[in-house]
Amino acid sequence: MYKRVFQIASLIILPITLVWITWVTPVSALTEDQKIFSESWRIINRAYIDESFNHQNWWSIREKWMRQPFKNREETYQAIEKMLATLDDPFTRLLRPDQYRSLQVNTSGELMGVGLQIALDSETGGLTVIAPLEGSPAEQAGIQPRDRILKIDGLPTANLTLDESAARMRGPIGSRVTLTVLRDGNTVAEDLVLIRDRIALNPVTAELRSDLGETPLGYIRLSQFSANATEEVAHAIQALEKKGAKAYILDLRNNPGGLLQSGIEIARLWLDEGTIVYTVNRQGVLGSFEAVGSALTHAPLVVLVNPGTASASEILAGALHDNHRAVLVGEKTFGKGLIQSLFDLSDGSGLAVTVAKYETPNHTDINKLGIMPDRVIPAESLLLRSQVATASDQQYQAALELLSSQFMIAKN
Incomplete structure (x- = not known):
């Protein structure tokens, strides 16, 4: 084994x-x-x-x-x-075995399905959306973090395991699946018909912007902590530095997490020193991961978060916040503070096992609680993909205001 x-x-x-x-x-x-x-x-x-x-x-x-x-x-x-x-x-x-192979593909490669990261609510046991993947059929259908999936093609999810639910949402490109969705805060569910598609797991988008006027702004959106996420974020920072970026916005909204090690390594791209995350195992033994080496940039940084920011995303956001490297803007994060390992079984199946919990550098236990941003900006409405990080995006605009005020203070 x-x-x-x-x-x-x-x-x-x-x-x-x-x-x-x-x-x-x-x-x-x-x-x-x-x-x-x-x-x-x-x-x-x-x-x-x-x-x-x-x-x-x-x-x-x-x-x-x-x-x-x-x-x-x-x-x-x-x-x-x-x-x-x-x-x-x-x-x-x-x-x-098939579920195990599928989960391994979920951290590198591509998927066939609707593009939803899901979990079982620890209190109700209901199937809950962590976040839709960027550009996926689920995102296009307007599914949001914390929505509940009540049925899949008419079959109640209360009768399914987490992996059985995920398997029923996957399928051939072009095939249909009907999800019965209850929006968080609503009492009436809605049937949504989604067309399955190929979902590329390209975790990073980055560009140099002029939204701060004369101050070049580097905008980086990280959608998932896949196996290549660290390398892609590093390349993005290096390219933006060469183009003259003087400030950054790191967008972690609707990032459901992924590989813990990717979250740790990406934190090290922004930090010279300091604790990134503490881990606590079954004996209560405290371990930690530290920043080592030199950060790729020391420019001012704002991190955008929301209820779809979960797990490894929360580790990264907490590390940057508690080390006073970044200001958090947006809404309270999802609140998943448990760490799982995968263990092979001899027949090709596997176990996902909760082996530890984590705390932010300030020893904040976020499980079921989430991280409250420094500046809370509620999302007034569901943004279309084309509206993210534009004038229609009030959380992004709030991040610009914070960076502008920092540069104004520095100039004065």
């Missing part, structure tokens, strides 16, 4: 105890399906953030299921899912 890192922080593997040896059935006596189940149980036993396992005897959970013969692999998967459900953690879940 190999461990694959995905949004991983510090992870401590506990030593095997003599008690474990005396309780476990010899591996040679296990069927292949029992081995898969046992692998899953051991991963949770060693890595899961909550050492109480949601206040239950994890050993007895194993003994209960290992007494039951598994007739086939699907029955084994169902047993694993029932075992994981006792943790009451929607982010810790089984990924069947």
Whole structure:
């Protein structure tokens, strides 16, 4: 069994105890399906953030299921899912082989579907939108962060796992899918028909602008923390520096996160020194990631955030804010402060496991709370893609005002 890192922080593997040896059935006596189940149980036993396992005897959970013969692999998967459900953690879940491959593609390459980043609400259990991907059918249909997806082609999502919901939204280019969407704050749901498409995962757009008058402005929009995001942001900053940029706006709105390491490395592009993020594992051991080396620019920076700014985006925003490197403008962020790792199982499936939580450099725990920006500017209406970072975008205009005032003070 190999461990694959995905949004991983510090992870401590506990030593095997003599008690474990005396309780476990010899591996040679296990069927292949029992081995898969046992692998899953051991991963949770060693890595899961909550050492109480949601206040239950994890050993007895194993003994209960290992007494039951598994007739086939699907029955084994169902047993694993029932075992994981006792943790009451929607982010810790089984990924069947096709789901596992799809999740790996989601961090590099391209997708076929509607382009939604989704999660299960930790309080209601409902399927909730983190953010639509930029340029996707979901964004074009007007789906927004925190919208609830009640049905997919008429099938209630309450009866589906997170990965089953994602699989039903994926499909061939040109095919249709109907999503029943309840807008956050509304009481009446709406059926939206979306046409699936190819969704390129190009995470960065950047350009030099004249919106600050005589002061050249570098605008960088980061839509996802994919495998190539750090390199693309670095190239963007370097190119804008050569063109004479004297101030920057980093747009993290509707960025649902991705690879934790990308968030850390991108923070280092803006910081000379300082803590980027603290991680806390199951033993309460505090780890940290620090800025090392020299920032690519020291020009004034404003970061745009909103309810679709989640996970690795919140790590980046928190690092820049708490180190006094940037001012945050927009709306409160999503509030996902848990870190998952991916673990391979021997049959090609995998487990996504919550292994740690993170805190901002000021030791702010944002899980379920989010980060409140320095200057709160509510989004008055849904912006079309063509209206983002224009005169119609009040959050962007507020960022320009802040930068203008900084340069005015410096000039005086």
